[in-house]
Amino acid sequence: MISVVCNNVSPRNTFVAKETDVGIVDTEDIKALKSDWLTDSAIAFWEEYAHTPLPSSSNVTNPTRWLEREVLPKYPQARIVLLRPVISHLLMQTTDLKADASALPDFSKVTHVFLPISDSRDRWNADSGSHWSLLLVSVIDRVAFHYDSLGGSNFSAAKRGVDRLSFVLGVPLRFHQLEDTPQQENSKDCGVFVCILMRHLLIKRLLNANSTEKVSMSMAGKMIDSRGGRKEMLRIVESLRKEGERRRSASPFAGSPNDPPRID
Structure with missing residues (x-):
């Protein structure tokens, strides 16, 4: 079990989530979720923890699951990768792609890849850009x-x-710019659009189709509620924070409020 922590170590600013290899959300991420340009950590958090209704065909009693941790494992035949923004940034900025390819996932059996794309030109800082967009690679x-x-x-x-x-995969890829993508109304909602579009395309298009079906990737007519998306993200963070507090209070190792957080 790994802690999901804020910048200072006060237990009031720390919460424990389920097993996770991402799970770092700090005070800057929370501030960004409220009204600002989303950080790479906030988008990575969404990729793992977004609350997601499963497709109606799944026949699961409790249909709401976390996006990557609980939804994708139920569709092993799909073999879909939600690439973290920091890994997308590495792919974009490395000066030696062949040498750094070992840091990328194994794509040999992957069917689809989602990549959050930043316009950052700073090799060392994925959060230095000013705009996010989304690539879906079949x-x-x-x-x-x-x-x-x-x-x-x-x-x-x-x-x-x-x-x-394309270089990493060793195959040519055709590029399609989706001109009918829903458009944001300000300069700060691009990351929210990426998150909502990613979930919609994954759940409603890829996982909801059978293997012989041709799926349209057009988003024409799709309405994006960016304000609602931000509120949902904050609710998820808050629910995990409360769960962390509950786990700590029930822990036999619970100490004084000033003790550093424990890892179960």
């Missing part, structure tokens, strides 16, 4: 779809990401 169809909520602002960055992933 490896089996050798095609990449780009969803940009700010027109074609991230076209060059997305094309670079596709070219680099």
Whole structure:
């Protein structure tokens, strides 16, 4: 069990989530979730913990699951990767792609890859950009779809990401800019759009289709509630914080409020 922590070590700012290899949300991430440009950590958190209704065909008694931790394992045949923003950034910025390929997931049996794309040009800082967009790559169809909520602002960055992933995969990839992508109304909601579009495309399109069905990747007519998305993200963080407090209070190792947080 790994702690999900805020910047200072006070137990009031620390919560314990389920087993996770991401799980770091600090005070800057929380501030960003409320009204600002989403950090890479906030998007990574969503990839793992977004509350997700399973497709109606799943026949599961409790249909709400966490996106990556509980939804994807129920569809092993899908073999879908939700690439973390920091790994997407590595793919985009490394000066030696061949040498750094070992840091990337094993794509040999992957069918689809979701990549959050940033316009950052700082090799060492994924949060240094000003715009997020989303790439959905169908490896089996050798095609990449780009969803940009700010027109074609991230076209060059997305094309670079596709070219680099093509190199790693060892196959050519066709690039499609989805002109009908829902558009944001301000300069700060791009990350929220990426998160909501990712979940919709994964659950409603990829996991809801049978293997012989051709699925449209168009998002024409899809309405994005960015304010509602932010509220949902904050609710998830708060629910995990409360769960962490509950676990700590029940722990036989619980000490004084000033003790550092414990790892179960």
